Amino acid sequence: MLFQQPLTRAHSVTVRAPGKVNLQLSIGPLRDDGYHHLATVFQAVSLFDDLTVTRSDRLRVRTSGENAAEVPDGQDNLAGRAAALLAARIGVEPLVDISIRKRIPVGGGMAGGSADAAGALVACAALWQADLGDAELLALAARLGSDVSFSLLGGMAIGERRGEALTPLPVRSTQHWVFALADTLLSTPRVFAELDRMRDDTVPEPVRSEALLRALDGGDPVAIGRALTNEAQPAALALAPGMGATLAAGQTAGALGSIVSGTGATCAFLARDEAHARQLAAALEASGTCRAARHAYGPVPGPAVIAVE
Ligand SMILES: C[C@@](CO)(OP(=O)(O)O)[C@H](O)COP(=O)(O)OP(=O)(O)OC[C@H]1O[C@@H](n2ccc(N)nc2=O)[C@H](O)[C@@H]1O
Numbered sequence: 117m118l119f120q121q122p123l124t125r126a127h128s129v130t131v132r133a134p135g136k137v138n139l140q141l142s143i144g145p146l147r148d149d150g151y152h153h154l155a156t157v158f159q160a161v162s163l164f165d166d167l168t169v170t171r172s173d174r175l176r177v178r179t180s181g182e183n184a185a186e187v188p189d190g191q192d193n194l195a196g197r198a199a200a201l202l203a204a205r206i207g208v209e210p211l212v213d214i215s216i217r218k219r220i221p222v223g224g225g226m227a228g229g230s231a232d233a234a235g236a237l238v239a240c241a242a243l244w245q246a247d248l249g250d251a252e253l254l255a256l257a258a259r260l261g262s263d264v265s266f267s268l269l270g271g272m273a274i275g276e277r278r279g280e281a282l283t284p285l286p287v288r289s290t291q292h293w294v295f296a297l298a299d300t301l302l303s304t305p306r307v308f309a310e311l312d313r314m315r316d317d318t319v320p321e322p323v324r325s326e327a328l329l330r331a332l333d334g335g336d337p338v339a340i341g342r343a344l345t346n347e348a349q350p351a352a353l354a355l356a357p358g359m360g361a362t363l364a365a366g367q368t369a370g371a372l373g374s375i376v377s378g379t380g381a382t383c384a385f386l387a388r389d390e391a392h393a394r395q396l397a398a399a400l401e402a403s404g405t406c407r408a409a410r411h412a413y414g415p416v417p418g419p420a421v422i423a424v425e
């Protein structure tokens with residue numbers, strides 16, 4: 117059992133849930149159901165949201181931290197939806213206060229909402245001593261959003277279909293990243309719609325990048341940096357052109373790879389090692405092309421219980 121940590125009548129459970137970056141994002145044609153087939157390589161990274169779930173008389177969600185005002189409350193919040201879905205599945209009332217401390221940039225292409233949903237599944241499963249297997253928890257995750265299954269799994273994985281069909285990848289090395297946080301938020305459906313608008317009718321099915329998988333196998337950061345690709349990037353740049361200057365600043369400062377994270381608006385820069393990442397972060401902040409630059413590393417495990425009361 118990967119995700120469940122049964123507890124005896126705890127009052128509250130705190131979980132730490134990581135964000136993600138896509139090292140490859142290949143996007144097929146628009147499907148009839150409004151989604152796109154993907155071939156992506158997800159990596160969970162050390163930018164974390166902390167989420168505390170406490171027994172209560174009703175379902176509430178409160179958010180604090182950067183851009184908390186942009187995050188909805190209650191069942192519009194993905195963490196609230198996750199708690200309600202799990203409660204319905206196991207036949208209990210979703211009577212919990214969920215308090216989220218956000219560090220993953222909101223609308224940043226780093227799956228913060230999905231991290232919170234996955235964190236809520238783990239925390240509530242522990243609080244309610246839910247007797248579910250990993251496969252069933254992953255299936256609940258997939259119903260909440262395309263990215264939530266990976267947010268639950270953590271580590272590194274290939275994602276296919278909507279992104280929910282996962283093949284875990286072995287971890288051969290640690291990557292050090294700098295994430296340049298933007299002043300703007302980007303909406304995932306808007307970026308996909310812009311991509312569809314920019315493309316002609318002959319979009320091929322997405323394919324896994326063998327070059328990236330080989331580079332990850334070898335663990336050489338220079339090769340990994342060269343193999344980073346993101347087909348959503350032109351659409352994200354069309355909607356948030358300011359990211360162009362951020363990407364250029366990272367390249368000038370010596371990043372091994374510079375890429376929009378998912379559908380943006382965060383830019384991700386690969387560094388040689390931790391010291392190089394700290395230099396890059398300082399150079400990006402000095403460039404004035406982003407709101408802030410954060411060092412993080414990956415892969416890291418999925419949501420983990422860090423406190424029980
Ligand atoms: C693009 C990715 C890449 O990892 O990440 P972000 O940049 O948002 O972090 C994900 O696929 C985002 O996953 P997630 O945020 O869970 O998306 P969902 O809630 O399932 O879908 C939101 C909307 O995005 C579009 N969508 C999402 C996934 C997919 N495979 N095809 C799509 O076209 C659809 O318009 C859908 O209505």
Ligand SMILES: Nc1ncnc2c1ncn2[C@@H]1O[C@H](COP(=O)(O)OP(=O)(O)O)[C@@H](O)[C@H]1O
Nearest residue numbers: 193194222223224225226227228229230232304
């Ligand atoms: N717990 C949550 N955290 C962040 N955003 C959430 C959450 N629940 C719902 N949302 C909504 O999802 C939108 C995008 O979520 P987020 O995961 O931060 O970005 P992205 O999809 O770019 O990775 C937000 O603008 C917000 O309206």
